[in-house]
Amino acid sequence: MSSVTDSQWPVWEVFVQTKSGMPHKHCGSVHAPDKEIALQNARDVYTRRSEGTNIWVVPANAITASSPEDIGPFFDPSNDKPYRHPTFYEIPEGVKYM
Amino acid sequence: MPAMSETSHTKALFEILLRLGDNSLVLGHRLSEWCSKGPILEEDLALANISLDCIGQARLLLTYAGETEGKGRSEDDLAYGRLSADYRNALLVEMPNGDFGVTIARQLYYTVFADLLYSALRQSTDAQLAGIAAKAHKEIQYHLRHCTEWTLRLGDGTEESNRRIQKGFDELWAYTGDLFATTEADTQLVQAGIIPDVAALQAAWKTQIENILSQATLTLPQGTWMQKGSRQGIHTEHLSYLLGEMQSLTRAYPGASW
Numbered sequence: 001m002s003s004v005t006d007s008q009w010p011v012w013e014v015f016v017q018t019k020s021g022m023p024h025k026h027c028g029s030v031h032a033p034d035k036e037i038a039l040q041n042a043r044d045v046y047t048r049r050s051e052g053t054n055i056w057v058v059p060a061n062a063i064t065a066s067s068p069e070d071i072g073p074f075f076d077p078s079n080d081k082p083y084r085h086p087t088f089y090e091i092p093e094g095v096k097y098m
Numbered sequence: 099m100p101a102m103s104e105t106s107h108t109k110a111l112f113e114i115l116l117r118l119g120d121n122s123l124v125l126g127h128r129l130s131e132w133c134s135k136g137p138i139l140e141e142d143l144a145l146a147n148i149s150l151d152c153i154g155q156a157r158l159l160l161t162y163a164g165e166t167e168g169k170g171r172s173e174d175d176l177a178y179g180r181l182s183a184d185y186r187n188a189l190l191v192e193m194p195n196g197d198f199g200v201t202i203a204r205q206l207y208y209t210v211f212a213d214l215l216y217s218a219l220r221q222s223t224d225a226q227l228a229g230i231a232a233k234a235h236k237e238i239q240y241h242l243r244h245c246t247e248w249t250l251r252l253g254d255g256t257e258e259s260n261r262r263i264q265k266g267f268d269e270l271w272a273y274t275g276d277l278f279a280t281t282e283a284d285t286q287l288v289q290a291g292i293i294p295d296v297a298a299l300q301a302a303w304k305t306q307i308e309n310i311l312s313q314a315t316l317t318l319p320q321g322t323w324m325q326k327g328s329r330q331g332i333h334t335e336h337l338s339y340l341l342g343e344m345q346s347l348t349r350a351y352p353g354a355s356w
Contacts, residue, residue, distance in 0.1 A: 030140050041140035044147050
């Protein structure tokens, strides 16, 4: 479509783990020519204020996402099945990060 | 005469701390000149981060230099109150940024040196210097990774990126010998186990640079003539322009604070 060549490098999605044992959370994206530079850029852009203990970078085009039209068939059927929520269990006090 | 030797020890330590602090300060300022001009946003931030690491190192080293000198000079007095002839940074770090390739070449020459030097300084018999070195060395290890990766990519990238970074390595080569120049202060502090013999780091430095350049399909320059003078305060013309900008606020408003 566009005749303008994109001068930017490929986009990588960045996932940062804030503490050991915690899940990696998506925090944004960076441009980079390859995975090693993507990791460096992610480090410089997203962990400058000691937010992280581990970083994942994933090529944005490797992520398959559900589309907005799918919202009905994908997610509505679970609305009337509250028994699937684990609210009937007591969680021991020592358990963190549930 | 113990009193005499203590004075000369203090002078020697002051000289070396200025050398270390000025290297970090001048390189930090040079890298800050990239701010808002980086080739891409992410790299702009990366260079600014490295710049801030360097300025942080300079603050610790110059504060300690001021304490060592014992004349009540603060980090700011030393950074903003001296002219180029009083600066003791290596010539290499004051060289202009050029294009991104030149900056990365300068960064690699310096950072491989800094990695060797600060790694050894962590074992300094001077506890305060050893502490500063331990903190700085962690930062330097990241800086080394950054410029090594870029050297590999620019060298082994396109014909143009190869030509440009090779030009950077060639042009800056004559300023690398000065990194390893020593003075009487070195002899004294090496004996006391406070600093390593920097001249002895040169062989390891050259081997490491040669390895990275050959992996990057670049050529190690062969010139044997080396520009010297930083140890005596004889700098290139570039330093006074850099200081003119860096010190402009202090010169216009002495003692300003906010």
